[in-house]
Amino acid sequence: MKYMHNLSSIAIDGKIPIIVTNIVRTINKHEKENLEESISMYIHTKIKLSKNNNGYSCQAISPFANKQFQYTITSKGLTDQS
Structure with a gap:
């Protein structure tokens, strides 16, 4: 997750928006994002x-x-x- 931390720092320091895509799976009619807990702390x-x-x-x-x-x-x- 060091990569996400560095990417967040670049976005904040440079005041530029960055879009990161993530895979969403549906299991038993419940949506689950890959690495949801790890990525969520870096997104706005x-x-x-x-x-x-x-x-x-x-x-x-x-x-x-x-x-x-x-x-x-x-x-x-x-x-x-x-």
Whole structure:
């Protein structure tokens, strides 16, 4: 986890956002992130992208505020549907 500590220091010192991806598994209808406990102490905001009946959903989860919205995928990237 020294790598994650160094990466966090670079992000904080340089005031730059860094996105780290992680694998999420579903076991018996329960979602589990790989290395969840280890990685969670270094992150500020989680972004969860998922597919649902209405298309695609994004959840931004942080200690300060949680946001959720529907989006579409276009040639320009992710586009908010609201």
